[in-house]
Amino acid sequence: MRKLFLTFLYVIISIFTQAQNTFEKGYYLNDGGQKTEGLIKIQDWRKNPADFQFKASDEAQPVRMTIDSITEFGVTGMSRYIRKKVKIDRSGELIGELSIYREPVFNEEVLFLRMVVEGKHRLYEYITTNNLKRYFIESDNSAIEQLICKSYLFDNKNVGKNNDFRKQLWLHLRCDDVSMTQVEKAEYEINSLTRLFEKFNQCEHAEFTRYERKARYDNFNLTFRPGLNISTFEIKNPVIEDQVVNIGAKAGFQIGCEVEFILPFRKNKWALLVEPGYMLFEAKGSSRWTTADVKYHSVELPVGIRYYLLNGKTSRIFINGSVVLSHSVNSEIFYYYQRFLLIHDKVNGSVGLGYKYKNRFSMEFRTGNQRRFEIGSAEYKSISFLLGYSIL
Numbered sequence: 001m002r003k004l005f006l007t008f009l010y011v012i013i014s015i016f017t018q019a020q021n022t023f024e025k026g027y028y029l030n031d032g033g034q035k036t037e038g039l040i041k042i043q044d045w046r047k048n049p050a051d052f053q054f055k056a057s058d059e060a061q062p063v064r065m066t067i068d069s070i071t072e073f074g075v076t077g078m079s080r081y082i083r084k085k086v087k088i089d090r091s092g093e094l095i096g097e098l099s100i101y102r103e104p105v106f107n108e109e110v111l112f113l114r115m116v117v118e119g120k121h122r123l124y125e126y127i128t129t130n131n132l133k134r135y136f137i138e139s140d141n142s143a144i145e146q147l148i149c150k151s152y153l154f155d156n157k158n159v160g161k162n163n164d165f166r167k168q169l170w171l172h173l174r175c176d177d178v179s180m181t182q183v184e185k186a187e188y189e190i191n192s193l194t195r196l197f198e199k200f201n202q203c204e205h206a207e208f209t210r211y212e213r214k215a216r217y218d219n220f221n222l223t224f225r226p227g228l229n230i231s232t233f234e235i236k237n238p239v240i241e242d243q244v245v246n247i248g249a250k251a252g253f254q255i256g257c258e259v260e261f262i263l264p265f266r267k268n269k270w271a272l273l274v275e276p277g278y279m280l281f282e283a284k285g286s287s288r289w290t291t292a293d294v295k296y297h298s299v300e301l302p303v304g305i306r307y308y309l310l311n312g313k314t315s316r317i318f319i320n321g322s323v324v325l326s327h328s329v330n331s332e333i334f335y336y337y338q339r340f341l342l343i344h345d346k347v348n349g350s351v352g353l354g355y356k357y358k359n360r361f362s363m364e365f366r367t368g369n370q371r372r373f374e375i376g377s378a379e380y381k382s383i384s385f386l387l388g389y390s391i392l
Helices: 002-020 164-172 180-184 190-203
Strands: 023-030 035-041 051-055 063-066 070-075 079-089 106-118 121-127 133-139 142-147 150-154 158-162 221-236 244-262 270-274 277-286 291-311 315-328 332-335 338-341 347-357 361-368 371-373 377-390
Touching: 023 051, 035 070, 063 070, 079 121, 079 133, 079 142, 106 190, 121 190, 133 164, 133 190, 142 164, 164 180, 180 190, 221 277, 221 291, 244 291, 244 377, 347 377
Parallel strands: none
Antiparallel strands: 023 035, 023 070, 035 051, 051 063, 070 079, 079 106, 106 121, 121 133, 133 142, 150 158, 221 244, 221 377, 244 270, 244 277, 270 291, 277 291, 291 315, 291 332, 315 347, 332 338, 347 361, 361 377, 371 377
């Protein structure tokens, strides 16, 4: 089992290494407006990039493309970045970084801005390495400018907030269907601003497109997982061959939760799993010469890999394999007129086949390898039927 566990760790490391070198379908536009399609290396673009790696094909060598020669690039279904010359205020938001001036201090820079809403009225996002966020507005009849939201220090101790972005929105994007109250309630964050820009475009009957940021790792799924186990337990006396107690096909229960991390390559078909839970099995059995009364409770920690065979919008079929770390708790067996503790602190394995509906409800059939105990020669085997309801 130790070899199995080490093999599992090697596979995990290999997957992450592959994730760091995954290229997905994308494109770029050069200074002349010529579009080139190919493959773009997926990176952790929680901050806006200044360059990217591009390959013309799977076999080609990657080439570094920089903001100096590229006006736009994007990864299909994931992101779109536009080169813009803008005036940006980089004033910090931490207490020790606050300016004493209410007004922004602008510097002119050339940046890749992420397109958020495209239409007659356009919204862009820019995020720095230290998670400083800036949003920009552009319309068909007005040049691009930063929406102003700045914290500042006054009287050497008080923190003020310059929320002029609301005034900018009202002056530049005023529309009969959007009230001043709605603008005044807007927050300087992506979801609030996106909803407002959609309303402004709708108000003017303008077509628009919303680009949602796809994180390198999608939000993890947290699933409540109760289950039914059908188990067998066999005990053999190593000295007397006839003293065999076979407890077959008895029901037991388990309960736990599953944390699933979707990996960012191969169209989100791979995932990592961690599934802490508690399992119990209690049963009696007898043979010609003796009886056995088994109580087996175990804390379980499966850690594994999942692959989605079918990855549709509503229906998903998956297989997974896990390394299971188990620890018996208050477990014992009364066998051949003696009471023994059942101790099982070992690494096991399991495989499963399952189905998800709307990424909310799930079911899975799972089987694990046999578990052995140091009491005579005892073996435990089980198959499980698990239901799931995703909380997150």
